Amino acid sequence: MAKRWTADLGYKDVTPERVFLNRRQIMAGIAGVGATGAIAGRAQAQDLQPNSFEDITSYCNYYEFGTGKGDPAQYAHLLTTDPWSIEIDGLVDRPGSYALGDILSQMTIEERIYRFRCVEAWSMVVPWNGFELADLLDMAGVKSEAKYVAFETVYRPEEMPGTRAPVLDWPYVEGLRLDEAMHPLTLMATGIYGKPMPNQNGGPIRLVVPWKYGFKSIKSIVRITLIDTQPPTSWNKANAREYGFYSNVNPNVSHPRWSQASERPLGGGLFASRQPTLMFNGYDEVAPMYEGMDLSKDI
Numbered sequence: 001m002a003k004r005w006t007a008d009l010g011y012k013d014v015t016p017e018r019v020f021l022n023r024r025q026i027m028a029g030i031a032g033v034g035a036t037g038a039i040a041g042r043a044q045a046q047d048l049q050p051n052s053f054e055d056i057t058s059y060c061n062y063y064e065f066g067t068g069k070g071d072p073a074q075y076a077h078l079l080t081t082d083p084w085s086i087e088i089d090g091l092v093d094r095p096g097s098y099a100l101g102d103i104l105s106q107m108t109i110e111e112r113i114y115r116f117r118c119v120e121a122w123s124m125v126v127p128w129n130g131f132e133l134a135d136l137l138d139m140a141g142v143k144s145e146a147k148y149v150a151f152e153t154v155y156r157p158e159e160m161p162g163t164r165a166p167v168l169d170w171p172y173v174e175g176l177r178l179d180e181a182m183h184p185l186t187l188m189a190t191g192i193y194g195k196p197m198p199n200q201n202g203g204p205i206r207l208v209v210p211w212k213y214g215f216k217s218i219k220s221i222v223r224i225t226l227i228d229t230q231p232p233t234s235w236n237k238a239n240a241r242e243y244g245f246y247s248n249v250n251p252n253v254s255h256p257r258w259s260q261a262s263e264r265p266l267g268g269g270l271f272a273s274r275q276p277t278l279m280f281n282g283y284d285e286v287a288p289m290y291e292g293m294d295l296s297k298d299i
C-alpha cells in the first residue's frame with residue numbers, strides 16, 4: 001500500500017467533515033471493502049453520544065495499576081510517558097526503535113467516535129483521536145511472510161504497583177491477525193476528546209479495535225512484532241476457556257460465566273436500562289474477514 005499519511009494536519013486543524021472528505025479522497029484510489037467500511041463506520045458512529053471525559057477517565061481497566069476500576073485513575077500518573085518509543089521488529093523491512101514524536105509528525109491525526117465494549121458487559125462511547133495502525137505498519141514495511149501482529153505493553157514494576165501481584169503474566173501482550181491489524185477501523189489512539197491520552201486510558205499510545213472486547217485494545221504499547229504464527233495473548237494465557245484469540249464482540253456466544261447478549265452503557269447510572277449487544281459491536285463491515293470461520297468456536 002502506498003504511503004498515505006501527511007505531516008501537516010494536527011487534531012485542531014481538522015473538523016469531522018474535513019476528515020471525512022480528506023479520507024474519502026485518500027481512499028478513492030484504494031479498492032475493496034476496507035475503504036467503504038471506514039466511511040460506513042464513521043457515519044454510523046456519528047449518531048453515538050460520547051460518554052463524558054470524566055466517565056471515560058475515571059472508570060478504567062488497567063491491571064498494571066490495580067484491578068479496581070478506580071485504581072488506574074489513582075496510580076497511572078506514576079508512569080513516565082515522555083520520552084516514549086515503540087520498537088517495531090520481526091518481519092518488517094525497517095525494524096527499529098521509533099520515537100513517538102517522529103511517528104506523530106508523519107501521521108494524520110483524526111477523531112473517531114467508537115463504541116467500546118468490555119467483556120464484563122459495560123460499554124462506553126469514546127471520541128478517540130489517533131491514526132490508523134495500518135499507516136504505522138506501512139511506515140515499518142510489512143514483509144509478505146507476516147501473518148500476525150503482536151503487541152506488548154510497557155512493564156515497569158517500579159512505576160506500576162499492580163504488577164507486584166501476579167494477576168496476569170506481565171508484560172501484558174495482545175495480538176491481531178494481519179488483516180485485522182490493517183483494517184481501517186483499527187486505531188493507534190493517542191488521545192481522547194482532543195487531549196493527550198490520559199495514562200489510565202493507555203497513554204501515551206494504545207490500540208483500539210472497536211469490534212472486539214475491550215481487552216484486545218492493549219494500552220501503553222512499547223513493542224510491535226510482525227510474525228508468521230498466532231501470538232500468545234494475556235487473557236488467553238490466563239484462561240483459554242474464557243478468552244479466545246479473536247474475541248470479536250458476539251452476543252450469541254456466552255462467556256462461560258455470564259451471557260454476553262446485553263450491555264450496560266456506562267454513565268447512565270447502575271440501574272440504567274441494558275441494551276442489546278450488537279454482533280461485531282455494530283461494525284458489520286468487518287464480517288467479511290471472518291467468512292468461513294465458525295464464530296461460535298473461534299472465539
Ligand SMILES: Nc1nc2c(c(=O)[nH]1)N[C@H]1C(S)=C(S)[C@@H](COP(=O)(O)O)O[C@H]1N2
Nearest residue numbers: 060061062063118153172201214215217219
Ligand atoms: N496493558 C493493559 N491493557 C489493557 C488492559 C490492562 O489491564 N492492561 N485492560 C484491557 C481491558 S479489559 C479493557 S476493557 C480496556 C479498558 O480501556 P479503558 O480503561 O480506556 O476504558 O483496556 C484493555 N487494555
Ligand SMILES: [Mo]
Nearest residue numbers: 118119214215
Ligand atoms: Mo475489559
